[in-house]
Amino acid sequence: xxxxxxxxxxxxxxxxxxxxxxxxxxxxxxxxxxxxxxxxxxxxxxxxxxxxxxxxxxxxxxxxxxxxxxxxxxxxxxxxxxxxxxxxxxxxxxxxxxxxxxxxxxxxxxxxxxxxxxxxxxxxxxxxxxxxxxxxxxxxxxxxxxxxxxxxxxxxxxxxxxxxxxxxxxxxxxxxxxxxxxxxxxxxxxxxxxxxxxxxxxxxxxxxxxxxxxxxxxxxxxxxxxxxxxxxxxxxxxxxxxxxxxxxxxxxxxxxxxxxxxxxxxxxxxxxxxxxxxxxxxxxxxxxxxxxxxxxxxxxxxxxxxxxxxxxxxxxx
Amino acid sequence: xxxxxxxxxxxxxxxxxxxxxxxxxxxxxxxxxxxxxxxxxxxxxxxxxxxxxxxxxxxxxxxxxxxxxxxxxxxxxxxxxxxxxxxxxxxxxxxxxxxxxxxxxxxxxxxxxxxxxxxxxxxxxxxxxxxxxxxxxxxxxxxxxxxxxxxxxxxxxxxxxxxxxxxxxxxxxxxxxxxxxxxxxxxxxxxxxxxxxxxxxxxxxxxxxxxxxxxxxxxxxxxxxxxxxxxxxxxxxxxxxxxxxxxxxxxxxxxx
Ligand SMILES: [Fe+2]
Numbered sequence: 001x002x003x004x005x006x007x008x009x010x011x012x013x014x015x016x017x018x019x020x021x022x023x024x025x026x027x028x029x030x031x032x033x034x035x036x037x038x039x040x041x042x043x044x045x046x047x048x049x050x051x052x053x054x055x056x057x058x059x060x061x062x063x064x065x066x067x068x069x070x071x072x073x074x075x076x077x078x079x080x081x082x083x084x085x086x087x088x089x090x091x092x093x094x095x096x097x098x099x100x101x102x103x104x105x106x107x108x109x110x111x112x113x114x115x116x117x118x119x120x121x122x123x124x125x126x127x128x129x130x131x132x133x134x135x136x137x138x139x140x141x142x143x144x145x146x147x148x149x150x151x152x153x154x155x156x157x158x159x160x161x162x163x164x165x166x167x168x169x170x171x172x173x174x175x176x177x178x179x180x181x182x183x184x185x186x187x188x189x190x191x192x193x194x195x196x197x198x199x200x201x202x203x204x205x206x207x208x209x210x211x212x213x214x215x216x217x218x219x220x221x222x223x224x225x226x227x228x229x230x231x232x233x234x235x236x237x238x239x240x241x242x243x244x245x246x247x248x249x250x251x252x253x254x255x256x257x258x259x260x261x262x263x264x265x266x267x268x269x270x271x272x273x274x275x276x277x278x279x280x281x282x283x284x285x286x287x288x289x290x291x292x293x294x295x296x297x298x299x300x301x302x303x304x305x306x307x308x309x310x311x312x313x314x315x316x317x
Numbered sequence: 318x319x320x321x322x323x324x325x326x327x328x329x330x331x332x333x334x335x336x337x338x339x340x341x342x343x344x345x346x347x348x349x350x351x352x353x354x355x356x357x358x359x360x361x362x363x364x365x366x367x368x369x370x371x372x373x374x375x376x377x378x379x380x381x382x383x384x385x386x387x388x389x390x391x392x393x394x395x396x397x398x399x400x401x402x403x404x405x406x407x408x409x410x411x412x413x414x415x416x417x418x419x420x421x422x423x424x425x426x427x428x429x430x431x432x433x434x435x436x437x438x439x440x441x442x443x444x445x446x447x448x449x450x451x452x453x454x455x456x457x458x459x460x461x462x463x464x465x466x467x468x469x470x471x472x473x474x475x476x477x478x479x480x481x482x483x484x485x486x487x488x489x490x491x492x493x494x495x496x497x498x499x500x501x502x503x504x505x506x507x508x509x510x511x512x513x514x515x516x517x518x519x520x521x522x523x524x525x526x527x528x529x530x531x532x533x534x535x536x537x538x539x540x541x542x543x544x545x546x547x548x549x550x551x552x553x554x555x556x557x558x559x560x561x562x563x564x565x566x567x568x569x570x571x572x573x
Contacts, residue, residue: 049346056342060564060573061391062335062369065342066362072345073358080351118564118573168573176571284347292349294479295415298472299350305471 014215019145022088030214035089036105037216038147039096042082043107045075047100047281051115052124060118067164068121074157081150088146101286108132109267110197112275119172119179119186125165127187127194130232133158134224135198143215166235173239180240187236188244194232196267198225229257323441324378325403325500326510328393329546331371332404335394336554337425338364339561340412349415356461360422363454368394370447395565399554403498406545407490409554416469416476417483423462424487427523428494428516429455435511444509463527470531480533492541495520501546 006025013020020026049072056072059065083093099105110128115121136158139151172183199205199221211217219227229248236243247260270278341361348354372390379388407425412418433455436448469476495517497505504510528535544550564573 046346046351053346056345057339057560058563060395060571062365062372062394064573066365066369069342069345069358069362069365073355073362076346076351076355076358080355083351171572174572176568178568179571288347288349291347292415294473294475295349295353295469298469298476301476302468302472 011213014143014213017215019148020143021145029210030216031089033211033214033216034144034147035086035091035096037211038082038086038089038150039091039099040106040108042079042086042096043100043105044111045079045082047107047111047285048128049075049079050281050284051111051113051277052121054115055118055121058118059121064168071125071161071164074161078150078154078157081153082147085144085146085150097289101282101289103273103282106271107281108197109270109275110193111281112270112278113189113193114277116189117182117186119169119182120190122165122168122172122183123186123190125161125163126169126235127165127190127232128197129158129162129165131194131197131228133162134227134231138217138219138224141215141218166239169239169241173241183239184241187239187241191244192262192266193270195225195228195262196270198222198228200264200267226256229259233257319503320378320382322500322503322507323509324375324382326504327371327375327378327444329403329498329500331368331375331393332402333408333425334364334371335368336402336404336408336557337421338362338368339557340408340410341418341422343412344415344418353465357418357422360458360461363451363458367447367451367454370450374443374447391565395562399550399558400548402545402550402554402558403548404545404554405490405493406542406551407487407493409545409551409557410487410490411553413483413486414479416479417486419462419465419469420480420483420487422458423466423527424491424494424524426455426458426462427520428513430459431516431519432511432513435516439510440508459523463523466527466533467531470528470533477532480531484528484533484536488536489540489542492538493543493545496541496543496546498546 007027010020010024010026010030013024020030052068052075053072056065056068059068083096086096087093096105100107110131115124133155136151136155140148140155142148142151169183169186172179202208202220202222205221208217208220212220233243233248233250245260247258249258250256251258269275273279338361341357341364344354345358345361346354348357369390372393376388376390376393379393380386407421410421430452433448433452437445437452439445439448466480470480471477495513497513501510501513505512505515525535565571
């Protein structure tokens with residue numbers, strides 16, 4: 001069969017909503033796009049552990065500490081599901097991680113912002129996980145089977161995280177004047193970066209068209225962003241916080257919110273590595289990896305020794 | 318039974334669990350490999366859960382004694398100073414490398430495993446219920462940590478050297494686990510608690526067996542540091558508390 005014919009069968013499957021599985025034929029570009037996207041998603045989960053992990057030892061109550069610890073652990077689990085999904089595409093976890101450390105692979109820019117106060121942990125749950133869920137719910141129906149299934153597992157836990165984040169903020173909103181100020185300050189700092197999570201405007205997005213045709217993506221960046229603003233603007237009323245955008249207002253005609261312009265200069269700057277924590281985040285990941293090398297080597301050496309011993313015992317027997 | 322004794326005994330058990338959970342949780346997001354980052358966090362979560370049950374019980378005892386309801390798990394964890402903490406010194410030591418953290422967990426899990434087996438039969442219903450529930454968790458902690466002690470001890474030359482070094486760092490803090498404090502002896506007399514000295518033989522035997530498989534030397538028993546159980550701590554505890562308690566101290570009387 002010619003490549004053209006294979007491509008036709010492939011696209012036909014996609015159009016009929018048949019999931020693509022690891023053993024199926026797929027265009028090279030589809031495989032590459034998925035490797036890039038899924039590994040970027042995996043790295044985001046892992047790097048995302050750092051800003052929240054920053055508050056585990058300082059969580060203000062034992063209950064909050066337990067919830068946060070479990071949450072950050074869930075993110076590690078999400079990373080595992082996703083690295084496993086990339087491995088079905090023929091790339092090892094080690095290679096993917098090397099690409100992160102060399103700077104070749106990216107992760108979500110949102111994690112390059114610092115968590116300065118406890119309210120930031122609530123804001124991450126509410127806004128960052130809230131934005132991530134919209135994306136991941138869409139990805140539950142993505143065309144590549146293992147990636148879709150990973151997202152289904154992730155979504156179950158993620159919606160829980162968003163509620164917990166909201167609950168942190170709700171308690172602050174009913175607290176002392178200092179706590180209310182802490183809440184508003186966190187929302188002021190996380191609002192715009194959260195909107196940036198959906199990526200460039202549709203008119204600027206380089207990967208979108210092909211991804212849509214392959215049904216990797218089923219909604220555009222701008223559609224998802226609109227969905228997010230409409231959801232958050234309503235929830236903000238319950239928290240009695242002001243979203244830091246004077247142009248944000250309900251448009252009765254369009255039945256959705258209008259809002260101001262994202263600072264795209266900041267967006268590209270952080271993507272390029274100039275965010276407040278880009279260097280710290282990558283350094284922390286590299287340090288963990290390097291300091292762990294002797295542990296991984298020892299585990300491998302021990303497993304090899306055991307295997308050797310077992311083989312000897314079999315021979316003797 | 319003297320309520321103060323049950324309180325002291327319960328607080329000691331809770332402080333052990335909380336302080337080591339707090340230390341272990343420093344690893345979350347920084348572990349050597351994802352699966353083990355998750356495994357150690359699981360252990361932190363189990364220990365934190367145990368600490369919470371114990372603090373809740375201690376708070377109820379204190380409230381009964383004082384005739385009010387001011388004590389909670391959080392006032393006990395967040396509003397006591399270092400001299401009031403009753404954890405063993407071992408728990409508060411810095412993590413060191415991964416091997417040292419694993420080894421500390423192993424020493425403690427073997428101790429907790431033996432302790433909870435007896436504590437299950439405590440005449441105090443709450444303590445026996447907590448021990449019974451925790452024993453399932455601790456059985457896993459002991460298995461996981463001993464497997465890693467063996468793997469690292471008998472892994473590469475470097476890992477062996479690091480583990481032997483960890484043994485030297487931690488050994489002088491192990492004696493306190495099985496050296497009884499006054500409230501432990503009193504709790505044991507009333508069948509509420511366990512005299513930890515009675516756990517020493519079983520503890521030492523497991524350590525020796527695992528060390529042998531790990532090709533690690535058990536140090537000759539030398540001087541053992543004590544004091545934590547009586548509130549005389551290392552310099553490390555103050556920093557742990559400064560970090561852990563900072564929000565509660567900075568914003569008093571706030572709900573979180
Ligand atoms: Fe996640």
